[in-house]
Amino acid sequence: MKNIDSFTHVRGESLFVDDLMIRQDALFGLCFDSPKAHGKIISVDYTKAEALEGVEKIFTYKDVLGENQIGGIIPDEPLWAENEVHFWGQPIAFIVAKTEAIAKKARALITIKIEELPVITTAKEAKEKGSFINAPRSFSLGNTSDTFKDCKYVLEGETFSNGQEHLYIETQGCYVIPQENGSIKIISSTQGPTQVQKTAAKVLGIPMHKIEVDVIRLGGGFGGKEDQATPWAVMAAVAVQYLNKPVKFVLNRHDDLRMTGKRHPYSSFFKIGLTKDLKIKAFEAEFLQNSGAAADLSPAIAERTLFHATNSYFIPNVKTTVYSCKTNLPPNTAFRGFGGPQGMFVIESAIAKAADKIGVDKKEIQEANLLNENDEFSYGQIATEVQAKKSWFSAKEKFELEKLEKEIEDFNKENQLYKKGISLMPITFGISFTNTPMNHARALIHIYQDGSVGVSTGAVEMGQSVNTKMLQVAQDILGISADKVKLETTNTTRVANTSPSAASSTADLNGKAVEMACNSLIERLTKVAAKMLSSDEKNIHFKDNFVFIDTKKSSLSWEILITQAMLERIALSENAHYATPIIDFDKSKEKGHPFAYHVYGTAITTVTLDCLRGNYEIDSVKIVHDFGKSMNLGIDIGQVEGALAQGIGWMTLEEIAYNKDGRLLSNALSTYKVPDVFSSPKTIVTIPLETDGNEMAIQKSKAVGEPPLMYGIGAYFAIQHAVKAFNPNYKLKFHAPFTPEKVLMSLYEK
Ligand code: MTE
Ligand code: HPA
Ligand code: MOS
Secondary structure, three states: OOOOHHHHHHOOOOHHOOOOOOOOOEEEEEEEEEEOOOOEEEEEOOOOHHHHHOOOEEEEEEHOOOOOOOOOOOOOOOOOOOOOOOOOOOEEEEEOOHHHHHHHHHHOOOEEEEEOOOOOOOOOHHHHHOEEOOOEEEEEEOOOOHHHHHOOEEEEEEEEEEEOOOOOOOHHHHHHHHOOOHHHEEOOOOHHHHHHHHHHEEEEEEHHHEEEEEEOOOOOOOOOOOOOHHHHHHHHHHHHHEEEEEEEEEEOHHHHHEEEEEEEEOEEEEEEEEEOOOOOOEEEEEEEEEEEEOOOOOOHHHHHHHHOOOOOOOOHHHEEEEEEOOOOOOOOOOOOOHHHHHHHHHHHHHHHHHHHHHOOHHHHHHHHHEEEOOOOOOOOOEEEOHHHHHHHHHHHEEEEEHHHHHHHHHHHHHHEEEEEEEEEEEEEEEEEEOOOOHHHEEEEEEEEEOOOOOEEEOOOOOOOOOOHHHHHHHHHHOOHHHHHEEEEEOOOOOOOOOOOOOOOOOHHHHHHHHHHHHHHHHHHHHHHHHHHOOOHHHHEEEEOOOEEOOOEEEEEEHHHHHHHHOOOOOOOOEEEEEOOOEEEEEEOOEEEEOOEEEEEEEEEEEEEEOOOOEEEEEEEEEEEEEEEEOOOOOHHHHHHHHHHHHHHHHHHHHOEOOOOOOOEEEOOOOOOOOOOOOOOHHHHHEOOOOOOOOOOOOEEHHHHHHHHHHHHHHHHHHHHHHHHHHHOOOOOOOOOOOOOHHHHHHHOOO
16 A cells, blocks of 8 residues: 555645645744853843834743743753753744744844853763763663673774754644634644643643644654654744734744754763674673753663663673763754664674774674574563574575675775775664653544544654554454545544654554554444344454455445444444553663564665775665564555665764854755765665564554664765775774765775
């Protein structure tokens, strides 16, 4: 089945916030933000701006009737700055005017005096100065310090991975409309409608039932709208509460880039110990997460770094610690992989360094340490249905690794100024929100009396095609054709108390709820059908818009059955609630079983390096991926390819730059390079691994949104391999992204 949005997407007919027809009296919002990264606000002069014709009102923290607080995990982030600013781009005021152009003009008329304070932009500096978001977290298994003594090889090193801009095509935005009696409707481009509702209620000082949040779809989220769609919606809601007129607020790209957080940069240190036969016996890592100026989701992201610090390897002695370092950058936030990629880059770097020192291929160490059934992760979960080795060996075999390596060797012998490199990248990614209480979802299904069906869930469609998967689930269970099922917008009055669409778990959680609701409806309809056909209930089945008795199609159509059910006053609506079973995690011990299951896979990446210029091309990425039993392979392979491109971008091209004053330098697409058709791999092959899937995956079709991003890490090491082929003196460095500039320096390093 094709993505159900593809038709309207291609014709430009799909609706996004900015496409909505707005009321004639609607006003437009624009944020005035801090022009300094840290300081005391001495004064702000709004008089000229307020006097401008067409400016309705300028809102500040003084206009908040509830609490001026939007922090989700830790209440450490004001909606609008009060007396201090902590990052360049921090919202200070919200201008509401008759047009966007007037609001922009007004913004230029605001003057501000700030007494500047010292600025911290790096995690290392923050750690030295003791500037943290919260207490550090550590996971441990076995005993590392004793084990290092017995290791033949012990290596230490340092890594850095930079941030990453989400670059959703649709920027952040909302349209907020006053309703009766102080109620407010918010149409938002958010992954977390409940988070918007809850935060707006808190800031406005009204109960949640007075706020309805509706999400049509997102032009991409990638984690950037899990938490950070909230402030804009809340600002507009404050204005609507006061003005009683609709307010539209869509950020332009410059404002979005400057004011929103990104993937967290990490500075990390590792120590790895191996035996003479290349078994990793001990691994220690210290992760310094650059959290930015407020917590946002940083503590949860830090936690996932620890969960994925050993990637696909079994290491019996592990000690990992993560510090969420408070700096004067915009609060960094969720980004596909959610701290997992940052953790996995470090273990891969440690293995690369060990291989280099020992004088073996990186893959020898990787292969010698892949997870086995019943191995224990450092957080206590026992690995089951493990596909680490299966995906590894089937990638090697299916893609003829030996032949590939021979070709590369020959090429490198024959060419002086071009070198090729290769790497293998296994991945293991845990599925579930690491915060156990978030793993639940609901669905509300209406069968209308003409037999058509409306499906509401808490799932937000952001391009990952979750709506198509929800439709497939409903259609399969009800036994009706796709044209009879409609996916409704995501709306907090229909499905309440939702977790954000995130953690790759949206289809699993919401799909299970759809499954439960449809099964309940079928149970009722089975009784009606059995009576109508004078048949035994256990022989009744629903298929192809008809009722079947065993395998034989009856004359009873879905429509006639629904008409009869109506007459018999049978409930044709159902609400279901699903909560993931089995999972738990005890934070006081840092042990438990946090994940419903894991996703596995292996990628082989080959690159060609131009050794005069430092440019490289990714020739191919060949992947064996564990989809379980994919319910929609077209969509799932699309997710693999998109995530891979994003992972490669993070590892090779995308270079976020702030100056020492905390100003974003890479503030436009002219200074921030994202993967395009030229830098994408020339060949991408994705082969599904033959597996049984997992019961907790929807229709045994495993979550796919985030895991493949980490195949992109392979690009870093393939380039490194090629650099080394040209310059044997090159000392391995682990400083991503590996931009052509850095490659060039490495090629000629003495
Ligand atoms: N794919 C598209 N096209 N657009 C997106 O914004 N977000 C990714 C991934 N794939 C995203 C995407 C992220 S960060 C997550 S967590 C998952 O989709 C969320 O959706 P799922 O839980 O349905 O996989
Ligand atoms: N993944 C993604 N988003 C989240 C998580 C997680 O584990 N926990 C809270 N938000
Ligand atoms: Mo995805 S980073 O969990 O929104």
